[in-house]
Every structure is written in C-alpha cells, then in structure tokens.
Amino acid sequence: MSSDSSQSPPDRRGLIAFAWVWVGVPLVYGVYELVQKATQLFTG
Amino acid sequence: MSPPVAPPGWSRWLVPPAALSVHLSIGQAYAWSVFKPPLESALGLSGTQSALPFQLGIVMLGLSAAFGGTLVERNGPRWAMTVALVCFSSGFLLSALGAATEQYWLIVLGYGFVGGIGLGIGYISPVSTLIKWFPDRPGMATGIAIMGFGGGALIASPWSAQMLESFGSDNDGIALAFLVHGLTYAVFMTLGVLLVRVPRTEKPVEGAPSILAGPQVSARQAVRTPQFWCLWVVLCMNVTAGIGILEKAAPMITDFFKDTSTPVSVTAAAGFVALLSAANMAGRIGWSSTSDLIGRKNIYRVYLGVGAVMYALIALFGDSSKPLFILCALVILSFYGGGFATIPAYLKDLFGTYQVGAIHGRLLTAWSTAGVLGPLIVNWIADRQEEAGRSGAALYGLSFVIMIGLLGVGFVANELVRPVDARHHIPAPSAASGNSATPSEKESADVQRQQPESA
Structure with a gap:
C-alpha cells in the first residue's frame, strides 16, 4: 500500500451522498408503502 | 476483462450503494404477481400460464448463479453488473414487444429466460467485492446487498400496480409498463456499473484483516468438501422452514383464528403478509450484522434452534393467542432472511475470498430446492388434512412437525461444520x-x- 502521488485523493463525500440517496429514495418509498399495508393487520 | 481497481482514496462506502442498485432492481422478480391478473385477462391465459415467466426466471437464477459464478469471479463485478443490466432490462424490452404483439412466448423468453440470467448473475455480482472491501464486517456488507433483493419487491409491487392503473391493463398498457420498467431499471443499475471497484490493496482498511488472510479454496475444490454440503443442507432447511410460513401466510392466519372470537379479515391477513416481508428484510441486515459479533456458527444455531422452538410454540399455542402467533411467525421470517444474508460471510470464513462469489452461486441451488420443497410440504399436507375433514389450525399441525424436523437436520449439519482440510487450500x-x-x-x-x- 503505497501513496501513488503527492496529491491528496479527491473528496468523494458528495458522490457518496448522491449514491446513497439514489438507492435510498426508492427504498424509503417501498418501506412507506409496506408500513401502510402492514397497519391493516391492526385496523382491518 | 480485468476487474476495475479502485483509485487511491476510493471510499468503500461507495460499494454498498453500487450493490444495492443491482439488488433493488432484480428484487422486482418477487413482484411479478402484479402482472399476472392483467396478463391473464389481456392474453386469455390461465393462472399456471401467467406464472411461467416468474418460474423460468427463478430456474434461470439458480442455473446462471451456479454455472456463471466462476466467470463472475474471473471478469470482476463490473462485467457481472453489466451482464445483469443488459439481461434484466432487455428481458423487459422483449416482454414489451411480446405484450404489444400478443406473443406470450416472447414474454416467457424475455422475462423468464433472458431476464432470469440477469437475476442470477446480478445476485452474485457484488458479493465477493463487498466481502473484500469489508473484511472486518462481511456479514453486514452482504446483509445490505441481500436486504436489497427483499427491498426490490417492496418498491416494484406498488410502483408496477400504479403504472398499470395509469397505462391501462390491456396488452398495450402492459407493453408500455414493461418498456418503462426495462428503461428505468437500466438507468438505475448503471450506478452500480459505474461505481463498483475492487480494492487496490489486500488490506483496504487499516487494522482490518487482509483479504488473503486464512485459507483460500477454489469453487471447483469447495464443492468437493463436506463443509460445502453441510452449508447446502443448512441453507436448504432454513429456507424451507421460512417458505413454509411465507407460502401460505394469508390463509394460515385466517384458518388459525377462524373459529375464535377474533377472526382475521382478508385485509388484516394482507397486512400480516406485509409485516412478514418487513421481518424478512430486517432479518437480512440485522441478523447478518449480528453474525459479525457472535460468529457465523452461533448465528445459525439461533436461526435453526430458536426457529424450531418458534414453530413448536405456534403448533402448541398458536391458535390460542394471536400476538404469540404473529410474533413467532415474524421471528421465523427474520431468520429466513438472515439465513440468506449470512451465508456468503460463512462461506468466506471457510473458503476465503478467492472465489467466494462462485461458491455462493453454487450454493444457491439449495434455495431452488427449498423453493420446491417448502410449498410442496405445506400445500400437500394442508390439502390432505382438508380432505380428511379437518379445518383451522389442524390443517397445519403436521407441516409444523415436519418443519421442526427439517430445522433439526439443519442444526446437526451446522454442528458438523469444521475448518476446511489443508489439502483443499490453494498454495x-x-x-x-x-x-x-x-x-x-x-x-x-x-x-x-x-x-x-x-x-
């Protein structure tokens, strides 16, 4: 494991946030729909 | 094709979303049932015929994961994710053509055969890479990805239903829905193709174990070890037990409380099924992460041992207490999900990281077997009991006893797992x-x- 250059590696926090939002938004939508349906067990 | 190597400073936290973009997409397979009623009325199909694309897709998932695993290891995760993207999306596009021209065989070929290859290659594509990036937490890493497969159905089910409502349920509406699915999933999965990287060093994390630490066993050699077949039995038994509940969840809870003062309505039963899906998903990430703390053998002792106790509680007291029935079923389903998600890390512990994805692919034949075994046991026994004039909870008693027995077999197989003999190791x-x-x-x-x- 050696340093390939004297420059520090680019800051990838923006990319990390974008990637997690990309997959997180549809997942939250799916979980929201699931919770709506699951509550029918107690109200239906 | 060489695997894509991470540039200096690449964060390992970019790899789980890459894996999720693939697994959240291919998890759509479990939402196929949304398309069944419209296809049946638009193309004049029977229920058995409309299930064909899904069934062929699952068969192709097992076959392509088992036989394509070595290629995935050789060509790397980007190649595998690209193959998964192309196959899964073009499966939908072929299906769109089939629906538009009313050629059902094109839907079976597209979604089932071509799309099914995408399911199998996509399922195993990130496993080995995630384990290499997270040698300190392999259970958590694979748990995130495999949770995504469960999450995919949660997203696709309401999304596809809304689309069919907007476009119409005739063949043109179905064709448009397939087209939108194919294009959207292609864009969504592109993130995974672009982001996935293999670590540039054997120690991607300071203070964590090396990727090459411990024994390394090839996929070809792994299937010759008793450890592989012990884990095959463990996975098969655990999945069979979960499917035993999942397959008939709605009629089961209705039957159990039919003759009580608090019967379960059809709507409430649908809510129960949804709750089971949540437990399945939570188990994938929760239990798999726990395995990093307590060890793989111990967590399978919990899945199989406590799972058997849960089945016994349902069989003995389930019809007298609704909360107890629901709680036990939720625990069993969380173990079902946990069993799927923890197995790659168990394989890594025994066979190393070298070809863990390919070994995982071969082990998934246990899933295909359980997919036949679980529903067969529960449905066949329930039908025979009904013919014998029984009703309510009595329809399932014998099935539960068999499930407890199968979990016992799995428990023994887990106890027999020992470190792999040195003669199987790669020098x-x-x-x-x-x-x-x-x-x-x-x-x-x-x-x-x-x-x-x-x-």
Whole structure:
C-alpha cells in the first residue's frame, strides 16, 4: 500500500451522498408503502 | 476483462450503494404477481400460464448463479453488473414487444429466460467485492446487498400496480409498463456499473484483516468438501422452514383464528403478509450484522434452534393467542432472511475470498430446492388434512412437525461444520511462478491477478 502521488485523493463525500440517496429514495418509498399495508393487520 | 481497481482514496462506502442498485432492481422478480391478473385477462391465459415467466426466471437464477459464478469471479463485478443490466432490462424490452404483439412466448423468453440470467448473475455480482472491501464486517456488507433483493419487491409491487392503473391493463398498457420498467431499471443499475471497484490493496482498511488472510479454496475444490454440503443442507432447511410460513401466510392466519372470537379479515391477513416481508428484510441486515459479533456458527444455531422452538410454540399455542402467533411467525421470517444474508460471510470464513462469489452461486441451488420443497410440504399436507375433514389450525399441525424436523437436520449439519482440510487450500501465492505451474499453482497466480497490489 503505497501513496501513488503527492496529491491528496479527491473528496468523494458528495458522490457518496448522491449514491446513497439514489438507492435510498426508492427504498424509503417501498418501506412507506409496506408500513401502510402492514397497519391493516391492526385496523382491518 | 480485468476487474476495475479502485483509485487511491476510493471510499468503500461507495460499494454498498453500487450493490444495492443491482439488488433493488432484480428484487422486482418477487413482484411479478402484479402482472399476472392483467396478463391473464389481456392474453386469455390461465393462472399456471401467467406464472411461467416468474418460474423460468427463478430456474434461470439458480442455473446462471451456479454455472456463471466462476466467470463472475474471473471478469470482476463490473462485467457481472453489466451482464445483469443488459439481461434484466432487455428481458423487459422483449416482454414489451411480446405484450404489444400478443406473443406470450416472447414474454416467457424475455422475462423468464433472458431476464432470469440477469437475476442470477446480478445476485452474485457484488458479493465477493463487498466481502473484500469489508473484511472486518462481511456479514453486514452482504446483509445490505441481500436486504436489497427483499427491498426490490417492496418498491416494484406498488410502483408496477400504479403504472398499470395509469397505462391501462390491456396488452398495450402492459407493453408500455414493461418498456418503462426495462428503461428505468437500466438507468438505475448503471450506478452500480459505474461505481463498483475492487480494492487496490489486500488490506483496504487499516487494522482490518487482509483479504488473503486464512485459507483460500477454489469453487471447483469447495464443492468437493463436506463443509460445502453441510452449508447446502443448512441453507436448504432454513429456507424451507421460512417458505413454509411465507407460502401460505394469508390463509394460515385466517384458518388459525377462524373459529375464535377474533377472526382475521382478508385485509388484516394482507397486512400480516406485509409485516412478514418487513421481518424478512430486517432479518437480512440485522441478523447478518449480528453474525459479525457472535460468529457465523452461533448465528445459525439461533436461526435453526430458536426457529424450531418458534414453530413448536405456534403448533402448541398458536391458535390460542394471536400476538404469540404473529410474533413467532415474524421471528421465523427474520431468520429466513438472515439465513440468506449470512451465508456468503460463512462461506468466506471457510473458503476465503478467492472465489467466494462462485461458491455462493453454487450454493444457491439449495434455495431452488427449498423453493420446491417448502410449498410442496405445506400445500400437500394442508390439502390432505382438508380432505380428511379437518379445518383451522389442524390443517397445519403436521407441516409444523415436519418443519421442526427439517430445522433439526439443519442444526446437526451446522454442528458438523469444521475448518476446511489443508489439502483443499490453494498454495501460498508466492509459490506460483513459471510456465510449468500445476493447476493449483495457476489458481494461486489467479488469486494474485485478482488482487493487483497484493504481492
């Protein structure tokens, strides 16, 4: 494991946030729909 | 094709979303049932016919994961994710053409055969890479990805239903829905193709174990070990037990409380099924992460041992207490999900990281077997009991006893797991050199090639 250059590696926090939002938004939508349906067990 | 190596400073936290973009997409397979009623009315199909694309898709998932695993290991995760993207999306596009021209065989070929290859290759594509990036937390890493497969159905089910409502349920509406699915999933999965990288060193995390720590066993050699077949039995029994509940969840809870003062309505039963899906998903990430703390063998002791106790509680007291029935079923389903998600890390512990994805692919044949075994046991026994004039909870008593027995078999198989004998290990990488290398020396050199800076 050696340093390939004297420059520090680019800051990838923006990319990390974008990637997690990309997959997180549809997942939250799916979980929201699931919770709506699951509550029918107690109200239906 | 060489695996895409991470540039300096690449964050390992970019790899789980890459994996999720694939697994959240291919998890759509479990939402196929949304398309069944519209297809049946638009193309005049029977229920059995409309299930064909899904069934063929699952068969192709098992076959392509089992036989394509070595290719995935050789060509790397980007190649695998690209194949998954192309197959899964073009499966939908072919299905769109089939629906538009009312040629049902095109839907079976597209979604089932072509899309099914995408399911299998996509399922195993990130496993090995995630384990290499997270040698300190392999259970958590694979748990995130495999949770995504469960999450995919949660997203697709309401999304596809809304689309069919907007476009119409005739063949043109279905064709448009398939087209939108194919294009959207292609864009969504592109993130995974672009982001996935293999670590540039054998120690991607300071203070964590090396990727090459411990024994390394090839996929070809792994299937010759008793450990592989013990885990095959463990996975098969655990999945069969989960499917035993999942397959008939709605009629089961209705039957159990039919003759009580608090019967369960059809709407409430649908809510119960949704709750089971949540437990399945939570188990994938929760239990798999727990396995990093308490060990793989111990967590399977919990899945199989406590799972058997849960089945016994349902069989003995389930019809007298609704909360107890629901709680036990939720625990069983969380173990079902946990069993799927923890198995790659268990394989890594025994066989190393070298071809863990390919070994995982071969082990998934246990899933295909359980997919037949679980529903067969529960449905066949319930039908025979009904013919014998029984009703309510009595329809399922014998099934539960069989499930407890199967979990017992799985428990024993887990106890028999021991470290892999040294004769199956690949020699240390430094031993491989020259043109006259033996097959295991060539495999050893392959380990080197997959880890560019490991020497």
